Amino acid sequence: MKIMAFIAMLAWVCGLAAPVMALDERDDPVWQNKTYVLLYNPSGAPATIRDSDILDAMIAASEAWAPCGVKIEFAGYTKLGLEHDGKNVIGWVPALPGALAHTETRQFRRILTDADIALSASGIRSREWLMAALVHEVGHGIGLVQHSPSRDSILFDDSVSVGTVRPSADDLARCRARYRFR
């Protein structure tokens, strides 16, 4: 019973559409300068999550996606909210029904203009979940907007409950294919 509740709670890392079996990513967006700059708004963070946990999660996400050739940069703290303002913000919301986190990307044609990451204060209970969820969400934030059907993918819809903490070889190949432009 307890296990069932645990699985149900972790059904989704984020609330995007159901996985697409054959990904067609030709029109999915990218950052034009291959750099995703993120600010952090600590307002509403759960007591179990320290500022250093966020910094460690940012480093994990940066290292995880570096082999793709995309830079993930931490640009400090902010009071900005999760709005379409051209500033990419990691922030807390009280809850996300059925999800631990959610990334909202905006784009102009194929170029990303804003990608905010909402974290669920009631869903993310530990530093480990935060780290795994942020590597997943940053994947969405760099333009891998679709979930992967592969269970070993960091972009599998419930990668956190599977225990995946870094991109698979396929994830990195998928990312490199998107960022192969000069």
Ligand SMILES: [Zn+2]
């Ligand atoms: Zn997701």
